[in-house]
Amino acid sequence: MSNYDHEQLSRLIGMLPPAPQAWVQAAQELPAARRGLDGLVARVEADAAFRAEVLADLESALQAEGVEPQPRVVEELRRLLADD
Amino acid sequence: MEAPGDDGKAPARGPELIAQASSDAALVARCRAGDDDAWRELVERFSRYVYAIAVQGFRLGQQDAEDVFQDVFARVYERLGSLRDDEAVRPWIAQLTRRVCIDRLRSGARESDADIEELHELPAEDVLTALEDAFDVHDALAELPENCRQILDRFFARDESYRTIGDTLGLPAGTIASRISRCLDKLRDAFEGEGRNVPPAPSGGQVT
Numbered sequence: 001m002s003n004y005d006h007e008q009l010s011r012l013i014g015m016l017p018p019a020p021q022a023w024v025q026a027a028q029e030l031p032a033a034r035r036g037l038d039g040l041v042a043r044v045e046a047d048a049a050f051r052a053e054v055l056a057d058l059e060s061a062l063q064a065e066g067v068e069p070q071p072r073v074v075e076e077l078r079r080l081l082a083d084d
Numbered sequence: 085m086e087a088p089g090d091d092g093k094a095p096a097r098g099p100e101l102i103a104q105a106s107s108d109a110a111l112v113a114r115c116r117a118g119d120d121d122a123w124r125e126l127v128e129r130f131s132r133y134v135y136a137i138a139v140q141g142f143r144l145g146q147q148d149a150e151d152v153f154q155d156v157f158a159r160v161y162e163r164l165g166s167l168r169d170d171e172a173v174r175p176w177i178a179q180l181t182r183r184v185c186i187d188r189l190r191s192g193a194r195e196s197d198a199d200i201e202e203l204h205e206l207p208a209e210d211v212l213t214a215l216e217d218a219f220d221v222h223d224a225l226a227e228l229p230e231n232c233r234q235i236l237d238r239f240f241a242r243d244e245s246y247r248t249i250g251d252t253l254g255l256p257a258g259t260i261a262s263r264i265s266r267c268l269d270k271l272r273d274a275f276e277g278e279g280r281n282v283p284p285a286p287s288g289g290q291v292t
Contacts, residue, residue, distance in 0.1 A: 004275060006268045013225065013240035015218035019135035023150055027131070027157035028124040034161070072154060 026070060036067035041080050055081065109170035116164055127157060130174070132241075133219055134181050141212050142185040148192070152184050159184070174219070182212075224275040232267035239264055 018024075040061060044051040054061040058077050059069040067073060111129070114122030134156050138149040159180055167176055225233055234253055238244040239260070250257035 004272050006265065006272075009221060009268055009271055009275070010236075010240045012214070012218040012221040013236055014243075015140065015215060016132040016136050016222050017241045017243075019131040019153060020150075023135075023153050024127060024131045027127045027154060030127075030157060030161050031118075031120050031123050 026072070029068065033067050033073050036062065036065040037073070037077055037080060040065055040077065044081060051081075107171075108173045112164060112167065112170040112173050123161070126160075126173075130177050132222070133174075133215065134177065136215050136218070137178065137181045137212065138185055141182075141208075141215060142189065144185060144188065148188050152181070152188055155184050156181050178212075178216075221271070221275060224271060227274050228267065228270055231263075232270055235260065235263055236267050236271065 040054060044054055054077075058074050062069040062073060062077060111122055111126050115126055131153075134153055135149065138144045138152045139146075144152060156177070160177060167173060225236060228236075231253065235249060238249045238252070239246075244252075246257045246260040249255070249260055255263070
């Protein structure tokens with residue numbers, strides 16, 4: 001005899017709706033974003049002129065590295081450069 | 085043109101379900117080796133779970149839930165190397181999500197001068213336990229033929245209408261109800277075949 005009926009199963013399926021696709025995509029792109037940030041910071045540390053260029057326009061610097069300049073990523077770059 | 089049935093011969097690749105193509109341990113090992121595809125798979129596998137813990141377990145609003153969601157996966161990415169048992173990635177992510185949610189609630193309570201003691205009322209442990217069962221059900225769902233997976237996920241998890249499901253999957257809307265019933269039978273067999281034959285018992289415990 002079955003202990004799980006249709007109602008219980010359907011309720012449990014419904015408890016896990018998909019997360020918003022944009023959130024999932026941003027999380028999936030994390031490794032590439034981290035690599036882009038690491039590359040930028042390394043170059044900033046070695047080149048004062050490049051540092052000034054990056055600080056003047058963080059979004060464009062990220063885009064040039066192939067990283068989508070989402071607010072969270074821009075903020076992370078700002079934090080890394082401040083720590084630098 | 086023959087209408088696809090619930091026999092696994094689905095014509096369309098629909099939204100991603102919780103995927104269990106790899107074992108959790110193998111997935112973690114590939115992530116640790118720097119495999120970006122594995123990371124994408126890991127995020128896909130646990131995204132619903134993290135989202136549900138934040139929104140249903142801790143009742144966070146969308147903005148807080150998004151911050152928690154991104155923070156959890158950032159921490160998972162950074163700390164995957166310190167995970168001692170790769171098979172335990174799921175409880176590890178659950179625990180991490182709970183901590184990040186609690187930090188978020190505490191931070192919000194401080195900002196609003198709310199009584200932090202009230203946070204101990206959240207979340208209800210029975211909701212978190214039910215989410216564990218829901219994850220197991222979705223794992224069993226992933227083992228079903230594609231059409232059953234699509235129909236059950238679209239109807240119950242995505243709240244799509246018979247008409248939308250019929251249009252998307254190329255099925256007569258009038259047959260969707262009977263297909264859902266048959267697919268739930270298959271799901272029950274798959275789920276109970278994994279040794280799950282006792283329904284979740286309600287619990288009134290609280291997370292501390």
